[in-house]
Amino acid sequence: MGSSFNPKELADFARFYGFHYDICDPVILVRDVLANMERGLRGQPSALPMLPTYISPVSNVPPGKTVLALDAGGTNLRAALVRFDDQGKAVAEGSRKVPMPGTHGAVSAEAFFDQIANAAGPLIEEAKGIEGIGFCFSYPMEITKDSDGILMALSKEVDAPDVIGKRIGQGLRDALARRKIRAPERIALLNDTVSTLLSGLVEIPPDGGRRKGADTYGIESGPVIGFILGTGFNTAYPEKRIPKIGFESETAPQIVVCESGNFNPRFLGALDREYDASTKTPGVYTQEKASAGAYLGPLTLRILKQAVRDGLLTFRKSDELLAWQTLQTKDLNGFMHAPLASEGPIGELFGPDERDALTSLVYLTSIVTKRGALLSAAVVAAMVERIDGGRDPFVPARIAVEGTTYMIYKGMREALESYLHVMLTRDIPRSYVIAPVEQASLFGAAVAALSNLS
Numbered sequence: 001m002g003s004s005f006n007p008k009e010l011a012d013f014a015r016f017y018g019f020h021y022d023i024c025d026p027v028i029l030v031r032d033v034l035a036n037m038e039r040g041l042r043g044q045p046s047a048l049p050m051l052p053t054y055i056s057p058v059s060n061v062p063p064g065k066t067v068l069a070l071d072a073g074g075t076n077l078r079a080a081l082v083r084f085d086d087q088g089k090a091v092a093e094g095s096r097k098v099p100m101p102g103t104h105g106a107v108s109a110e111a112f113f114d115q116i117a118n119a120a121g122p123l124i125e126e127a128k129g130i131e132g133i134g135f136c137f138s139y140p141m142e143i144t145k146d147s148d149g150i151l152m153a154l155s156k157e158v159d160a161p162d163v164i165g166k167r168i169g170q171g172l173r174d175a176l177a178r179r180k181i182r183a184p185e186r187i188a189l190l191n192d193t194v195s196t197l198l199s200g201l202v203e204i205p206p207d208g209g210r211r212k213g214a215d216t217y218g219i220e221s222g223p224v225i226g227f228i229l230g231t232g233f234n235t236a237y238p239e240k241r242i243p244k245i246g247f248e249s250e251t252a253p254q255i256v257v258c259e260s261g262n263f264n265p266r267f268l269g270a271l272d273r274e275y276d277a278s279t280k281t282p283g284v285y286t287q288e289k290a291s292a293g294a295y296l297g298p299l300t301l302r303i304l305k306q307a308v309r310d311g312l313l314t315f316r317k318s319d320e321l322l323a324w325q326t327l328q329t330k331d332l333n334g335f336m337h338a339p340l341a342s343e344g345p346i347g348e349l350f351g352p353d354e355r356d357a358l359t360s361l362v363y364l365t366s367i368v369t370k371r372g373a374l375l376s377a378a379v380v381a382a383m384v385e386r387i388d389g390g391r392d393p394f395v396p397a398r399i400a401v402e403g404t405t406y407m408i409y410k411g412m413r414e415a416l417e418s419y420l421h422v423m424l425t426r427d428i429p430r431s432y433v434i435a436p437v438e439q440a441s442l443f444g445a446a447v448a449a450l451s452n453l454s
Contacts, residue, residue, distance in 0.1 A: 005356040006312075007363060013312055014367050018269015019303060021371040025267070026378055026423050033263060033382035041256070043244030047264045051257040052245055053194055054147050057224060057238050058451050061088040061202055065131045067449035068123055068184075070116070071441040073138035073192065075103050075157060079119045081127050082446035090202050090443040094123055102160035109162035109171065117175035124181055132186035134445030136195040137168055147448075149189030188448040192402070193236040194255050195444025197226025199437040200400025202447060208396040208433030222395040225383045226255075226444075227434075229376060229412070230403025233261035233288040237383045260379050261288030267375075275302045287379065291372035293405040297329035300368050307364060315357040317349045329409070336365060336410035366411055373415035380416075380434075381423040390430030399434040407436060 014020035033048075040050030063086045071078040080095040101107050101115040124130060139158075141149035148169040154160060163171070169187035176183045190198070206221035226236040238253035247254055264286045275298065276282050276289055289295040305322055307313040327345075335346040339362050342348065350358045380399060384390060389397030406413055417434060424430040437443070 005359040005363070009312060010307075010360055010363050011367070013307060013310065014364065017271045017303070017306065018267070019271060019371055020367055021374045023267055024265070024371065024374050024378075026374065026381075026419065027426070029265060029267070029375065029378035030382045030385065030423060032266060033260070033379050034386060036263060037258065037382065037386060040258070041239065041242050041244060047262050048258050048260060049262070050239075050242070051143065051259060052242055052247065053143050053190060053236075053255045053257060054145050055188060055190060055194060055198075055255045055448055055451050056252045057198060057201055057255060058447065060221070061090075061447060061450060063088055065450060066127055066129075067131050067446050068120060068127070068133045069442045069445040069449070070120060070133065070135040070137075071195075071445060072100060072116075072136065073441065075100055077101070077116060077119055078442060079123055080442055081123050081130070082442065084202070084446075088202055090199075090446055092439065092442060094126060095442075096123070100158055102154070102158040102163075106159040106161075109160065109166055110175075112160045112163050113171040113175035114178065116172055117179055117181070120172065121176060121179050121181045124176070124183075130184055130449075132184045132188065132449030133169075133172070134188050134190065134447065134449035135169065135172070136192060136441040136445040136448075137189055138192045138441075141168065141189060141191065143189060147186070147188040147190075184449075186449060188445075188451065190445065190448050191257065192441055193226045193228050193234040193257055194448070195226075196228060196400050196402040196437060196440040197224050197236045197255060198444035198447035198451065199402075199440040200224040200226065200398055200435075202443060203437045204398045204400060204433065204435050206398075207394065208398060208431075208435075210396070210433070211394065219392075219394050222392075222397055223387050223389050224398045224400055225380065225387070225389075227380055227383075227399055227401045227406075228403050229292065229401065229406035229416075231292060231294045231405070233292040233376065233379075234258065235260045235379055235383050237387055239386075258379075258383075261285045261292065263287040263379060265290065265375050265378075271303050271306060272299070275299050278302075287375060291376045291405075293329045293403070293409065295329075296368065296372060296405070296409070297327040297332045300332060300365050301327035303364060303368060304361060307360070313357060313360050313364070315350055315354045321349060329405075332365065333409050336362065369409070369411045370415045373412055374419045377416050377419035377423055380420055384424055384430060384432060390424065390432045391428065393429075393431045396431040396433050399432060400437045400440070401434060402437060402440045
């Protein structure tokens with residue numbers, strides 16, 4: 001019982017429905033991303049809004065400085081004093097974690113900021129003087145010229161509607177004042193993509209860890225790109241020219257958040273469009289829906305159901321698969337890491353005599369993953385090309401990555417890095433390093449506290 005494994009037939013099925021990676025032209029994808037970036041920087045209609053942050057990445061973090069780093073996202077608020085040692089490395093001290101205000105019942109705006117000040121205040125007093133506060137606030141914000149953030153929305157877990165429209169940094173400053181605590185002059189708001197970029201400045205060696213021995217030439221550090229591939233998808237990079245706000249600086253570029261999950265790749269097929277129409281946000285975030293963790297499971301399920309309907313994937317319990325309303329990405333990933341174990345909701349569908357059907361399912365799932373990896377690599381490659389990074393072999397472009405889809409989703413990291421290598425060595429051999437960063441939200445927030453636009 002069960003379909004025979006026919007890789008050619010499965011690949012043709014993927015091409016017919018437009019989700020095979022080999023129908024994607026990497027050169028055109030990179031050019032499309034670059035064109036959207038330029039339009040977004042000019043304030044013209046674009047899939048990429050290219051949001052200014054008014055934060056300049058520091059090339060060298062001054063040693064001996066201590067700042068307060070805050071990280072608000074999900075259900076918890078984290079706070080820590082971060083000290084930069086003699087090598088510019090970040091060291092977290094006095095870390096504490098408390099529930100995010102508004103997650104245990106509705107709170108007013110004043111109570112919201114007071115609870116943040118309750119976590120931050122004792123650390124400020126303990127430090128007896130800090131250089132600044134960096135606040136990674138992972139909710140939609142409009143960043144102001146003084147690096148404050150005006151809250152645009154909160155997720156459903158946080159019940160604090162009065163905070164929407166408020167300046168987060170000013171609200172914290174006022175709450176600290178109510179506790180008779182003087183806030184430092186600088187409070188910088190940023191999101192997780194910017195925080196990842198800034199964390200890369202201190203976590204990834206300037207030479208990418210490639211050079212050996214002393215540097216007698218005093219070669220400067222290369223640029224850093226922030227890349228999120230987890231539940232969502234985003235990138236940030238340093239930009240020297242932002243025409244829509246009249247910004248131009250060769251020596252002190254400004255970090256721009258691309259909102260690249262909203263990129264609309266031209267190489268998407270009928271099943272992608274069907275899935276997109278079924279989501280809460282049809283027509284937007286199409287790049288994210290093809291590559292990020294929130295969507296890979298449900299998208300793959302739609303494709304597998306079509307394979308069952310077309311007779312390419314047959315097994316005794318195929319009706320059970322067709323009846324599923326959704327498939328969690330974590331369940332799909334768990335299965336793909338041990339597909340022969342017959343465990344989990346997917347593994348339990350197949351009998352011992354249905355190996356060919358099982359193999360076909362794994363084969364199709366791998367195609368979806370590789371396509372997501374290729375689309376993601378094209379966006380990252382466009383960032384490197386935009387900054388013209390990696391021309392000097394001693395000064396690699398550094399790509400700081402954060403996100404579980406990149407780190408643990410079966411086959412994603414290997415495929416993405418392979419595609420990226422091809423894209424970045426096609427015309428000229430660009431030097432680059434791509435590396436995960438730890439505690440990106442806290443350490444990146446700490447760097448932001450010391451980053452000022454000149």
